[in-house]
Amino acid sequence: MSNVVLITGASRGIGAATAIKFAEHGCAVCINYVQNKEAAEQVQSRVESHGVKSIIYQADVSQSKDVESLFENCAKYLGTPNVLVNNAGVIAPQTNLFDLTEQRINSLLTTNVTSTLLCSKQAALIMSELKGGCGGTIVNVSSKASVTGSPNEYIDYAASKGAIDTLTKGMAKELAPHGIRVNGVRPGLIYTEIHKDAGEPDRVDRLQDRIPLGRGGYPEEVAECIFWLASDRSSFTTGELIDVTGGL
Ligand code: NAP
Secondary structure, X not given: OOOEEEEOXXXXXXXXXXXXXXXXXXXXXXXXXXXXXXXXXXXXXXXXXXXXXXXXXXXXXXXXXXXXXXXXXXXXXXXXXXXXXXXXXXXXXXXXXXHOOHHHHHHHHHHHHHHHHHHHHHHHHHHOHHHOOOOEEEEEEOOOHHHHXXXXXXXXXHHHHHHHHHHHHHHHHHHHHHOEEEEEEEEOOEOOOHHHHOOOOXXXXXXXXXXXXXXXXXXXXXXXXXXXXXXXXXXXXXOOEEEEOOOO
């Protein structure tokens, strides 16, 4: 697989593991981050240890100007991307409906949903075979929360992931004639720092007994599925959402 892969939110967690997975397979990787440059640099050195090219690029992917310059710089230094992984996402402290604020809801939806639409639009513009591009694949990182709804924890976050499931289906059908496949993964409880942002760093350990496989998941296990969906091995798969949850 010789590709240029753009991964949003690749400085930590699932995005970082995905960057390293693609590098292991010989792909050039554009590592996006929003504030944690040091973490992005660490991922870059692990990516480049596999002998591939990479760049790190700071961009808030919920902002269209940032998204445009992210894609421009990826194309300039690595070549036109033919894989986009919409991974960047945030959560907010656990609470219930009564304590949700306008500011929190809008900020979360913008970061999780607007970003995915903006990046996908930019990718489609350059990948579309009908517009002179070479085709490509998009993989969206949703969450099993889109199915459970996350009551009394973060229904706004769960709803943002419901939107990711829906736009994955719509984009897959819309972009199929353009030579672009679109799929998604729905991770369950994965060991990353996101749970700290929700106010419970040990959430995965607390809930692991509910997981049929009896443990939390690792970012590398999600990355494996993302890689498969982005690669030619899944050439007849589009509009699908694969759960990576240990059976939850
Ligand atoms: P994480 O460890 O908290 O990492 C989040 C990443 O997103 C970081 O690289 C962060 O960059 C980046 N980011 C945040 N806001 C951004 C923005 N506006 N623009 C660009 N980058 C931004 O999270 P994670 O657990 O790996 O989550 C990755 C994805 O998986 C998310 O979409 C999340 O909803 C989903 N997910 C996670 C789990 C889980 O259990 N961990 C389960 C289901 C779904 P900085 O380092 O610069 O802050």
